[in-house]
Amino acid sequence: MQLTINGEVHNIDVEPNMPLLWAIREVVGLTGTKYGCGVAQCGACTVYMNGEPVRSCSIPVSAVGGMKITTVEALSKDNSHPVQKAWIALDVPQCGYCQSGQVMAAAALLKRIPKPSDADIDNAMTNVCRCGTYQKVRDGIHVASGQKKLEDVLAQYDASTKTRG
Amino acid sequence: MTKNTENTNMLASASRRDFIIKGSLAGGGLMLGLGALPDLALAQSNSKYDQNTPMRAGDPEVNAWVSIKPDDTVVIRIARSEMGQGTRTGLAQMVAEELECNWKKVTTESPTPGQSLARKRAWGEHGTGGSRGIRISEDYVRRGAAAARIMLVQAAADTWNVPVNELKVDKGVITHVPTGRKTTYGKVAERASTLTPPDPKSITLKDPRTWKVAGQPYARIDTANKVNGTKVFGLDLQLPGMLCASVKSCPVFGGKLLSYDEAKVKNLRGVKGVVRINDSTVAVVADTWWRANTALNALPIVWDEGAGANTSSSDINKALRDGLDEQGDFWQRKEGDAVGAIASSNKKVEAIYFTPYRAHVNMEPMNATVKITGDRVEAWVPTQNGEGSHAALSEATGIPLDKCEVYKLDSGTGLGRRGSTQDFVSYAAKVAQKYPGVPVKVIWSREEDMTHDYYHPIAMAKMTAGLDAAGNLTGMHIKVAGQSINATLAPMAIKDGKDERQLQGFYEKGPDAQLGYQFPTLLTEYVMKNSHVPVGPWRGVNTNQNGIFMECFMDECAKAANKDPLQFRQVLMQNHPKHLGVLNAAAKTGNWGKPTAPGVHRGIAQFMGYASYSAAVAEVSVKGNIVTIERLVFALNCGHVVNPYLTREQIEGSVVMALGAIFNPEITVENGRIKQQNLDSYPLLKLSSTPRVEVVLVPTYDFWGGVGEPTICVVGPAVANAISAAIGRPVRNFPLYKENLSLA
Numbered sequence: 001m002q003l004t005i006n007g008e009v010h011n012i013d014v015e016p017n018m019p020l021l022w023a024i025r026e027v028v029g030l031t032g033t034k035y036g037c038g039v040a041q042c043g044a045c046t047v048y049m050n051g052e053p054v055r056s057c058s059i060p061v062s063a064v065g066g067m068k069i070t071t072v073e074a075l076s077k078d079n080s081h082p083v084q085k086a087w088i089a090l091d092v093p094q095c096g097y098c099q100s101g102q103v104m105a106a107a108a109l110l111k112r113i114p115k116p117s118d119a120d121i122d123n124a125m126t127n128v129c130r131c132g133t134y135q136k137v138r139d140g141i142h143v144a145s146g147q148k149k150l151e152d153v154l155a156q157y158d159a160s161t162k163t164r165g
Numbered sequence: 166m167t168k169n170t171e172n173t174n175m176l177a178s179a180s181r182r183d184f185i186i187k188g189s190l191a192g193g194g195l196m197l198g199l200g201a202l203p204d205l206a207l208a209q210s211n212s213k214y215d216q217n218t219p220m221r222a223g224d225p226e227v228n229a230w231v232s233i234k235p236d237d238t239v240v241i242r243i244a245r246s247e248m249g250q251g252t253r254t255g256l257a258q259m260v261a262e263e264l265e266c267n268w269k270k271v272t273t274e275s276p277t278p279g280q281s282l283a284r285k286r287a288w289g290e291h292g293t294g295g296s297r298g299i300r301i302s303e304d305y306v307r308r309g310a311a312a313a314r315i316m317l318v319q320a321a322a323d324t325w326n327v328p329v330n331e332l333k334v335d336k337g338v339i340t341h342v343p344t345g346r347k348t349t350y351g352k353v354a355e356r357a358s359t360l361t362p363p364d365p366k367s368i369t370l371k372d373p374r375t376w377k378v379a380g381q382p383y384a385r386i387d388t389a390n391k392v393n394g395t396k397v398f399g400l401d402l403q404l405p406g407m408l409c410a411s412v413k414s415c416p417v418f419g420g421k422l423l424s425y426d427e428a429k430v431k432n433l434r435g436v437k438g439v440v441r442i443n444d445s446t447v448a449v450v451a452d453t454w455w456r457a458n459t460a461l462n463a464l465p466i467v468w469d470e471g472a473g474a475n476t477s478s479s480d481i482n483k484a485l486r487d488g489l490d491e492q493g494d495f496w497q498r499k500e501g502d503a504v505g506a507i508a509s510s511n512k513k514v515e516a517i518y519f520t521p522y523r524a525h526v527n528m529e530p531m532n533a534t535v536k537i538t539g540d541r542v543e544a545w546v547p548t549q550n551g552e553g554s555h556a557a558l559s560e561a562t563g564i565p566l567d568k569c570e571v572y573k574l575d576s577g578t579g580l581g582r583r584g585s586t587q588d589f590v591s592y593a594a595k596v597a598q599k600y601p602g603v604p605v606k607v608i609w610s611r612e613e614d615m616t617h618d619y620y621h622p623i624a625m626a627k628m629t630a631g632l633d634a635a636g637n638l639t640g641m642h643i644k645v646a647g648q649s650i651n652a653t654l655a656p657m658a659i660k661d662g663k664d665e666r667q668l669q670g671f672y673e674k675g676p677d678a679q680l681g682y683q684f685p686t687l688l689t690e691y692v693m694k695n696s697h698v699p700v701g702p703w704r705g706v707n708t709n710q711n712g713i714f715m716e717c718f719m720d721e722c723a724k725a726a727n728k729d730p731l732q733f734r735q736v737l738m739q740n741h742p743k744h745l746g747v748l749n750a751a752a753k754t755g756n757w758g759k760p761t762a763p764g765v766h767r768g769i770a771q772f773m774g775y776a777s778y779s780a781a782v783a784e785v786s787v788k789g790n791i792v793t794i795e796r797l798v799f800a801l802n803c804g805h806v807v808n809p810y811l812t813r814e815q816i817e818g819s820v821v822m823a824l825g826a827i828f829n830p831e832i833t834v835e836n837g838r839i840k841q842q843n844l845d846s847y848p849l850l851k852l853s854s855t856p857r858v859e860v861v862l863v864p865t866y867d868f869w870g871g872v873g874e875p876t877i878c879v880v881g882p883a884v885a886n887a888i889s890a891a892i893g894r895p896v897r898n899f900p901l902y903k904e905n906l907s908l909a
Contacts, residue, residue, distance in 0.1 A: 157382065
């Protein structure tokens with residue numbers, strides 16, 4: 001079986017019912033994509049199939065075929081994607097465990113809707129975060145989309161880029 | 166159960182191993198070597214991508230807290246665990262403040278429990294729960310940093326042979342003022358490390374009001390690898406030759422493992438074997454975790470479910486309800502004759518409240534990786550208590566502590582589950598014993614994690630108060646019935662049948678969880694009603710339900726007295742100026758007393774936990790049975806704010822966890838087992854339901870309080886009181902679908 005992940009073709013010999021998530025994590029060895037629930041509820045396992053976000057825990061590897069898989073490791077080479085930049089500038093992540101999925105979902109949203117409204121964000125960002133970073137996730141998307149200035153968002157928290165160390 | 170490592174004298178020699186994690190951005194893989202020294206590039210990649218690198222033996226250090234490299238890199242040792250709460254950054258800021266080093270040069274590493282044991286606990290306690298990471302260690306950490314600064318400056322003075330009082334230091338650069346000569350910390354660190362440290366007690370710490378690095382909204386020092394998948398969590402470890410395992414315990418707590426049919430799974434692909442961990446838990450071991458878990462689900466297992474199988478939620482709830490009517494020696498605070506005062510009052514107010522079991526649902530499921538080679542044990546653990554994990558390893562394997570080592574990994578949240586309960590470490594150790602020399606990564610499936618938790622305890626309260634003709638409160642009787650955390654985890658803490666911990670927040674005295682009201686008469690009682698369901702600490706612990714009981718009831722009393730809820734509280738808080746201070750701060754920012762938008766109603770609440778004072782004002786609108794939270798304002802006095810930005814994030818996070826707890830379906834018991842198995846039946850709050858949170862920080866600089874937990878206990882009552890104001894009736898049964906309410 002072949003899987004095309006992040007532009008690289010991997011020949012893998014696995015059971016056809018192995019979920020894509022576990023093929024990515026345990027066979028190919030890319031561990032940025034996380035296991036959170038295994039039943040497509042939490043979104044920690046979000047990857048792209050032909051550019052569309054999917055929950056890889058619930059897709060058997062046999063269903064992937066020739067579709068191109070993109071994982072969080074390939075979102076950018078150097079944390080330069082606007083979502084990553086906003087996430088770092090605002091310290092969106094707390095523990096970080098779900099953030100691979102949050103970042104992938106947010107980047108997919110911005111590709112589909114470059115200037116998302118709050119309602120668009122509500123609808124698209126269904127990933128679960130147990131730290132409760134949602135307020136910063138929303139801020140981060142607004143900053144990444146250019147709809148809000150980083151300084152304005154930081155000012156809401158009595159901070160500025162100058163006082164962030 | 167954790168052991169106290171303080172009194173352990175088994176140590177023969179330092180148990181130090183070089184340990185390297187390399188996160189490779191390009192390949193996304195993980196390489197890990199043991200026993201080799203890293204090259205410079207690897208060391209740099211460590212500092213860039215893994216702030217939790219265990220401390221390396223042999224690195225020069227100024228003292229236990231600070232190591233400075235020749236290139237002026239300042240390595241700060243952090244003993245507490247990081248699980249998203251920002252303790253690493255906050256502690257580093259406090260060290261940098263007293264050290265007067267260059268923040269841009271700061272990185273961190275973690276002393277291991279083995280290293281700590283070898284050095285007579287030079288780093289103090291490792292445990293990170295109860296919102297204690299900073300407040301309990303701030304004094305010795307700051308003194309350690311100040312001592313390092315004094316030694317570094319003295320080393321420069323010795324080098325130049327000049328009086329130390331002619332030197333000044335700024336951002337790691339030491340200047341000899343008369344001559345303008347300069348040197349850096351990196352250049353004098355080695356000499357400094359040979360000096361006799363000053364007596365920590367002799368050091369005068371900086372006045373926090375003059376802080377320049379601490380107290381600032383600095384960025385987290387460990388964010389970069391959380392946005393590109395390179396941060397290595399316990400679940401992500403890949404060690405050479407590693408096997409994986411999935412575990413299953415008897416679905417009914419207290420039940421036993423009778424038998425299993427290994428033959429049915431042993432030929433499945435990748436399966437290495439089945440391991441009986443203890444008399445109620447079994448594991449399947451395979452080359453990958455998915456194969457192990459798949460085989461475990463296919464393994465025929467015969468359980469003796471035991472007596473617990475006869476118990477369901479209705480039984481547990483009934484026992485609690487009965488407990489509220491029981492008479493006995495349950496009192497904990499008795500001030501005057503509250504029962505008599507209430508009975509003879511003009512008006513009596515009574516209400517019964519219910520709060521359910523809750524699961525932790527750490528997004529990173531329980532896991533640990535253990536390798537046993539000969540008489541040595543190594544473990545890689547996402548833990549809130551490194552020393553607790555260390556003790557659990559030794560206990561499970563029978564190998565002495567000084568032959569055990571724990572490499573802490575940052576946790577995908579902890580929330581209280583990875584601290585005093587170390588079952589996930591013990592299980593991994595038991596499995597690894599069957600595979601000598603092989604690292605075994607044991608991961609719990611989400612289903613196992615959810616159904617074998619130590620749950621937030623279930624509780625009910627009967628609250629009774631009296632009012633005189635003028636509407637003044639005459640007495641308060643608080644009677645709580647529910648499960649005891651100490652009965653599950655620390656029975657020795659229960660004194661004469663009285664378990665003070667379950668009445669957290671109703672205490673007469675501080676500093677941790679003092680009741681903010683001076684009632685004319687008061688009686689508090691706790692009726693212990695345990696079941697076979699294990700319970701444990703869950704962010705905010707018993708302040709969650711006690712805050713709801715107290716503060717929802719205060720609103721009921723205010724309404725019965727025909728008084729404003731804020732003014733009704735203020736009258737009773739005159740002896741508690743700090744409680745009153747945050748309440749007033751929240752009320753001011755929350756526009757209490759001013760008109761609201763049409764259809765919008767306010768609620769207010771205050772409570773104390775973890776040595777910090779919290780208050781909240783909520784604005785809600787209710788259409789039909791749908792609640793929309795229009796505004797949430799919090800005030801927090803945590804004494805000192807080490808990082809205001811990250812403090813605000815903790816408050817935002819506490820809101821999400823609390824709102825989920827008051828609105829989302831609860832954990833229930835059916836035929837002895839937990840009915841909810843995954844996020845489809847036990848959903849967590851999502852972004853679309855999360856309101857914006859406004860925070861007012863009002864530190865008074867005269868105590869040290871916690872941050873991670875305190876505000877969680879005022880979310881529920883503030884929102885519930887606003888809902889009650891909106892719908893004209895009290896809400897008492899949580900979660901609120903029982904009151905026919907759901908969150909928009």
